[in-house]
Amino acid sequence: MGDYDEDTAFLGQTGPYFWTTFFLLNTVFVSTGFNGLYIVFVGATPKHHCLIPDVNLTEEWRNAIIPFTIVDGEEVQSQCSRYRLDVVRNLSAEGYIPGRDVNLTNLEQERCLDGWNYSKEIYQSNIVTEWDLVCDDQWKVPFASSTLFVGYLVGSLISGQLSDRFGRKKVVFISLGAQCFSVLLQSFSHSWRMFCIMFLFVGASQISIYISAFVLGTEVLSKTMRVLFTTLGAFLFYCIGYMTLPWIAYGIREWRTLLAVLATTAVVYIPLWWFIPESPRWLITQGRVEEAEAIVRDAARKNNVEAPSVIFKETELQSMPPSRTYTMLDVLKSKNIRCITLMCLLLWMAINIGYFGLSLNTSNLSGNPFMNCFLSATSEVPAYVVSTWLLKKCPRRALLSSFLVIGGGVLLLIQFIPDTLQNVALALEMTGKFGFTIAFSIVYIYTAEIYPTVLRNVGMGMCSSAARIGSITAPYVIYLGTYNKVLPYILMGSLTIASSVVNFFLPETLSKDLPETVEQMQECQGLCHGPKKRKYIENGGSVNPPVQHEDKSDVHP
Numbered sequence: 103m104g105d106y107d108e109d110t111a112f113l114g115q116t117g118p119y120f121w122t123t124f125f126l127l128n129t130v131f132v133s134t135g136f137n138g139l140y141i142v143f144v145g146a147t148p149k150h151h152c153l154i155p156d157v158n159l160t161e162e163w164r165n166a167i168i169p170f171t172i173v174d175g176e177e178v179q180s181q182c183s184r185y186r187l188d189v190v191r192n193l194s195a196e197g198y199i200p201g202r203d204v205n206l207t208n209l210e211q212e213r214c215l216d217g218w219n220y221s222k223e224i225y226q227s228n229i230v231t232e233w234d235l236v237c238d239d240q241w242k243v244p245f246a247s248s249t250l251f252v253g254y255l256v257g258s259l260i261s262g263q264l265s266d267r268f269g270r271k272k273v274v275f276i277s278l279g280a281q282c283f284s285v286l287l288q289s290f291s292h293s294w295r296m297f298c299i300m301f302l303f304v305g306a307s308q309i310s311i312y313i314s315a316f317v318l319g320t321e322v323l324s325k326t327m328r329v330l331f332t333t334l335g336a337f338l339f340y341c342i343g344y345m346t347l348p349w350i351a352y353g354i355r356e357w358r359t360l361l362a363v364l365a366t367t368a369v370v371y372i373p374l375w376w377f378i379p380e381s382p383r384w385l386i387t388q389g390r391v392e393e394a395e396a397i398v399r400d401a402a403r404k405n406n407v408e409a410p411s412v413i414f415k416e417t418e419l420q421s422m423p424p425s426r427t428y429t430m431l432d433v434l435k436s437k438n439i440r441c442i443t444l445m446c447l448l449l450w451m452a453i454n455i456g457y458f459g460l461s462l463n464t465s466n467l468s469g470n471p472f473m474n475c476f477l478s479a480t481s482e483v484p485a486y487v488v489s490t491w492l493l494k495k496c497p498r499r500a501l502l503s504s505f506l507v508i509g510g511g512v513l514l515l516i517q518f519i520p521d522t523l524q525n526v527a528l529a530l531e532m533t534g535k536f537g538f539t540i541a542f543s544i545v546y547i548y549t550a551e552i553y554p555t556v557l558r559n560v561g562m563g564m565c566s567s568a569a570r571i572g573s574i575t576a577p578y579v580i581y582l583g584t585y586n587k588v589l590p591y592i593l594m595g596s597l598t599i600a601s602s603v604v605n606f607f608l609p610e611t612l613s614k615d616l617p618e619t620v621e622q623m624q625e626c627q628g629l630c631h632g633p634k635k636r637k638y639i640e641n642g643g644s645v646n647p648p649v650q651h652e653d654k655s656d657v658h659p
Contacts, residue, residue: 117405135343244577253305282368289361454572509537510598
């Protein structure tokens with residue numbers, strides 16, 4: 103197959119066709135911003151205490167039946183126990199006054215045998231209040247969150263194969279339908295188990311949308327538009343969806359209604375089927391050259407340019423000779439590649455834990471959870487803009503370590519902020535989110551530039567798997583906050599700082615030729631090996647511009 107970009111150069115770099123396709127494809131990413139992360143509100147734990155049934159208790163005993171306990175240095179009402187109801191009822195009937203006639207510390211306590219009372223100040227209902235996911239069952243909330251990310255793992259493994267076989271466009275719209283159907287079914291969940299199962303399908307379909315639409319955009323758009331699409335467009339439109347979520351949740355406080363509304367928004371994408379084209383590149387690989395030419399001629403008509411009589415020459419469509427396929431075993435053969443891969447795996451895992459940990463933690467922060475979520479989403483917008491600008495000029499290694507230190511450092515500082523300065527703690531957390539977002543923008547390009555062409559897909563795939571493990575772990579890291587509110591910050595901050603140190607042992611790639619072979623990659627030395635340099639172009643390598651984003655599905659659904 104010939105060079106597609108050369109064959110379609112007559113279309114130009116911009117024009118109505120490219121701008122329309124650019125905008126329509128980006129609107130698809132809006133849905134990935136507000137679907138899935140609704141667990142921030144649907145799985146939030148409101149204030150609660152043991153339910154006291156309507157028994158004959160005096161007002162004094164009704165107010166005193168919930169014991170006090172120390173949490174994070176503060177005395178608060180217990181959420182999981184009460185004084186034994188039968189004992190309290192007898193004491194109340196005999197006219198004893200709590201605290202005066204009875205020493206409450208000597209009374210026996212019992213679990214919340216009659217359920218819980220939940221505050222409706224913020225949420226009318228969610229999965230926590232409906233299925234009592236508190237106390238002994240509070241582990242079910244992070245488990246439910248992790249099923250979304252397990253779905254990401256499953257979806258990322260199968261979506262590429264499906265789009266290669268059935269086409270990018272079909273998989274995008276089938277995944278949109280699957281996401282809509284999964285979220286809608288989830289709103290009718292009759293149990294926590296059903297909710298988790300459907301959440302897995304939500305994650306799988308959502309990541310499939312992201313990957314397939316991303317690939318479709320990179321294959322359909324011109325070189326100029328492709329750079330804009332892969333560096334800013336897709337991620338900024340994701341942020342639009344992310345920023346929209348808290349306002350929808352603010353207006354709809356009942357979780358089943360919220361999910362039903364989010365599911366039905368998918369109907370707006372139905373008309374796009376007739377406006378978004380299939381990838382001509384994919385059609386050519388399937389031997390459907392006439393369909394590919396028809397799409398390109400339609401693009402020429404919309405761009406007001408004349409297409410040549412023959413766009414794809416038959417001689418250029420001859421299949422390429424088979425080349426060797428590389429696997430993960432090839433990564434293990436070289437000590438240098440093994441070390442680099444292990445360091446990259448740690449980086450991807452640490453960044454994912456931090457990014458998703460902070461995203462899921464917004465409902466636990468002081469203040470308005472809806473505004474906190476909005477601020478968290480908003481902090482990503484300047485992060486993408488800044489990272490795109492910095493990547494053009496700055497060394498990757500120093501840049502990545504700097505923002506890892508910023509992201510992890512501010513999280514370690516939060517534990518020293520007094521409770522009277524909650525706004526300062528919130529500002530530090532948003533700064534951390536800003537740092538993690540930039541870090542992932544960098545690590546994606548950095549990793550792609552480190553690996554040689556023959557191992558790039560394998561290496562990125564392994565890093566993607568590490569990212570999934572990190573995102574699956576993130577809900578449990580936040581869960582540690584139920585024991586001590588600073589534990590998640592200490593863990594995420596320490597892991598991030600450690601990864602910033604590890605990053606210094608990776609080779610620098612700015613203004614370096616992209617390695618083509620394994621041998622060329624072995625010449626890329628980290629700080630521990632000494633600064634060896636070699637021009638890859640001398641051994642058949644090619645001078646390439648910085649690698650653009652190929653898929654950021656590990657960060658965003």
